[in-house]
Amino acid sequence: MATERINLTMEADALTAARRAAASDGVSLSAWLSRAAWNQAIEHAARISAEQDRHLADEFADYDAEREELMFRRETA
Numbered sequence: 001m002a003t004e005r006i007n008l009t010m011e012a013d014a015l016t017a018a019r020r021a022a023a024s025d026g027v028s029l030s031a032w033l034s035r036a037a038w039n040q041a042i043e044h045a046a047r048i049s050a051e052q053d054r055h056l057a058d059e060f061a062d063y064d065a066e067r068e069e070l071m072f073r074r075e076t077a
Contacts (some may be wrong), residue, residue, distance in 0.1 A: 018033060
């Protein structure tokens with residue numbers, strides 16, 4: 001995977017915690033921060049997807065019944 005060098009500013013306590021966690025995991029700080037960023041990005045995407053699914057559930061609540069009615073020309077009560 002391609003890498004890119006960046007300058008990063010973060011809270012000193014957060015940096016200390018990240019360094020300790022990276023050392024505990026036996027990886028470099030860069031690798032640990034990269035993994036943490038990926039994990040946060042995935043969690044963010046999952047939250048957005050779940051929110052969209054909640055909206056779509058309401059929007060398409062009667063979709064199946066409407067499609068069945070059109071497909072089989074059934075009358076609804």
